[in-house]
Amino acid sequence: MAPNGIPRASTRVAIVGAGPAGLLLGQLLTVAGIDNVIIEQRSPAYVLGRIRAGILECGTVEALARAGVAARLHEEGLVHHGIELSFDGARHRIDFHALIGRDVTVYGQTEVTRDLMAARAASGMPSVYEAAGVSLHDFDGARPQVRYRKDGAWHVLDCDVIAGCDGFHGVSRASVPGAARRIFEREYPFGWLGVLSETPPVADELVYASHPQGFALCSMRSKTRSRYYVQVPSTEQAANWSDARFWDTLRSRLDPATAQALVTGPSIEKSIAPLRSFVCEPMRFGRLFLAGDAAHIVPPTGAKGLNLAASDVVTLADALIARYAHGDAHELDLYSERCLRRVWKAERFSWWMTSLLHSFPGADDFARRIQRAELDYLVSSKAACRSLAENYVGLPH
Ligand code: RFL
Ligand code: PHB
DSSP: OOOTTOOEEEOSEEEEOOSHHHHHHHHHHHHTTOOEEEEOSSOHHHHHHOOOOOEEOHHHHHHHHHTTOOHHHHHHOEEEOEEEEEETTEEEEEEHHHHHSOOEEEOOHHHHHHHHHHHHHHHTOOEEOSOEEEEEEOTTSSSOEEEEEETTEEEEEEOSEEEEOOOTTOHHHHTSOGGGOEEEEEEEEEEEEEEEESSOOSSSSOEEEOOTTOOEEEEESSSSOEEEEEEEETTOOGGGOOHHHHHHHHHHHSOHHHHHHOOOOOEEEEEEEEEEEEEEEOSEETTEEEOGGGTEEOOGGGSOHHHHHHHHHHHHHHHHHHHHHHOOOHHHHHHHHHHHHHHHHHHHHHHHHHHHHSOOTTOOHHHHHHHHHHHHHHHHOHHHHHHHHHHHHOOOO
16 A cells, blocks of 8 residues: 555556557547556657657558547558568569558658657646656556656556556566566577668668678658668677768668669668567456567567557457446456467567578578578569568558
């Protein structure tokens, strides 16, 4: 129990974390008339400063529309009908639209977050930023609590349910006793060094490049802003990479025509992200529900992280709506199992795309020939292209 004198508030759903998962859940619940409070440890500016995902599946776009935050996305998002693979000196297009009649949308996670934050502010639902010492209590009982410190003072939030949307390093998953959860994990011996630059993208669609020296990706945020990545060893530091070194490395991994078309410029942001596959089972512990990166991580190669966070959150919002609007708690009981089925398919696809396109230190000649044969097969088989397309645009929610 909170000591006397500590301010207490209560809500139905306490959401820990104001990344895309927490903000989208808050918005879907608010639209459905379900009270919620978001508690975030960082400032709004810090949350907005993180450059991350760029590709939205159709299901994610639909979820954002349902949350009432898709106006700018529909205006400014770039609809892409396919991607290109670059290897052995040439580019090969995979046309999602022709293969399966579906597309993806290029719209940065920063912009998704900005739109969700604006909607949150307009709704008047409470958000607490810069909450320190956040801790979760009694989620195995009937009345959980979230405690935190704000401006030096302790607060207690009583709730029915806690949504742990606090990312991979958050407190929610860590609050569950080790014996109650099972972790599945794979670390890759490399990371991605990413650069954002105010330059026109090298191609109309994303180019995923496989090269003996390592993977590279040409992505974008708009027609004038590009996002590029190169595979680097996991021990590498961004500070060792001048802009010139980055551009030279990127160019060396692209086919000649793409390398020649590359427009370079000063980097606006440069950072290294490690690559990891991770799943925590189950995703529910009593009245604590994990969603997004708090429950699972995929390597970014399949562009699935943000999209998985959105599909968890839609499943959780629907289950909470069933509980509060119709008194039906069964959907909450199904939450973990439903999410995990989709999560594992995205894990598989992201692991496969990563294995297909990266250089693995220590790989022998046999492994390299098999990888090349798989790329060759992929671009020459409609069935294989279709399988990639189905997974890339997103399996059904
Ligand atoms: P986030 O975004 O990490 O947000 C979690 C929030 O919780 C807060 N927090 C806490 N709050 C309160 N108390 C605590 N103790 C807390 N601990 C943490 C954090 O400050 C933060 O604000 O998780 P969320 O919402 O689950 O969203 C997940 C996505 O951010 C992530 O999956 C994607 O960015 C992954 N990802 C991509 N996903 C895609 O779908 N498509 C892509 O193209 C794509 N590209 C990428 C990516 C991730 C990358 N990196 C940096 C790993 C490219 C890269 C390079
Ligand atoms: C990005 O634009 O940041 C991006 C795009 C596709 C990916 C990963 C990251 O697979």
